[in-house]
Amino acid sequence: DAGITQSPRYKITETGRQVTLMCHQTWSHSYMFWYRQDLGHGLRLIYYSAAADITDKGEVPDGYVVSRSKTENFPLTLESATRSQTSVYFCASRVGQAREAFFGQGTRLTVV
Amino acid sequence: EDQVTQSPEALRLQEGESSSLNCSYTVSGLRGLFWYRQDPGKGPEFLFTLYSAGEEKEKERLKATLTKKESFLHITAPKPEDSATYLCASTGSSNTGKLIFGQGTTLQVKP
Numbered sequence: 483d484a485g486i487t488q489s490p491r492y493k494i495t496e497t498g499r500q501v502t503l504m505c506h507q508t509w510s511h512s513y514m515f516w517y518r519q520d521l522g523h524g525l526r527l528i529y530y531s532a533a534a535d536i537t538d539k540g541e542v543p544d545g546y547v548v549s550r551s552k553t554e555n556f557p558l559t560l561e562s563a564t565r566s567q568t569s570v571y572f573c574a575s576r577v578g579q580a581r582e583a584f585f586g587q588g589t590r591l592t593v594v
Numbered sequence: 595e596d597q598v599t600q601s602p603e604a605l606r607l608q609e610g611e612s613s614s615l616n617c618s619y620t621v622s623g624l625r626g627l628f629w630y631r632q633d634p635g636k637g638p639e640f641l642f643t644l645y646s647a648g649e650e651k652e653k654e655r656l657k658a659t660l661t662k663k664e665s666f667l668h669i670t671a672p673k674p675e676d677s678a679t680y681l682c683a684s685t686g687s688s689n690t691g692k693l694i695f696g697q698g699t700t701l702q703v704k705p
Contacts, residue, residue: 585637
């Protein structure tokens, strides 16, 4: 299916565990983004990527790691999950810097 | 540092009562100002892109406008199905492609 998909949709993990959230887009968009959304904070940028093998920090990168070996995939890893990382995570992509971004359906992550 | 601020945080309207949502931005070299709609439990859905002051875009009951410092999302004669959170975002020439969002305005339209 064309578009941008995130997996899993829901995840419960324990404090200290490593967890990876997946994001896949079929448009060959250059830019990809990871956001977290919490009540009272809106969408906060974690990491973004301008192309394969090019990534950069956003507003709240601590505790997260990203990679982008292929244009279509942009996984987000929490190396040692903490309760403060309980959130809804959104992945997005766009074709160019001045163009609109399209979002996935989100992953709801709970760290217990 | 580039910033986007939306107001009000929440807005309650009666069906048919027109109003406007505000998005103030401080971005060096604006490359694009974007409006999104987000329904509960879903990802943001793209509405409009504005590129330069004076530009306007319309879609059904929504009209987005842009000045050098602000953007407005005007909602004319809203219906209950317009209830959602509306998000504003910007990209500037100095931020290497970042897309920065405001905190959103949650709109409730009562029948």
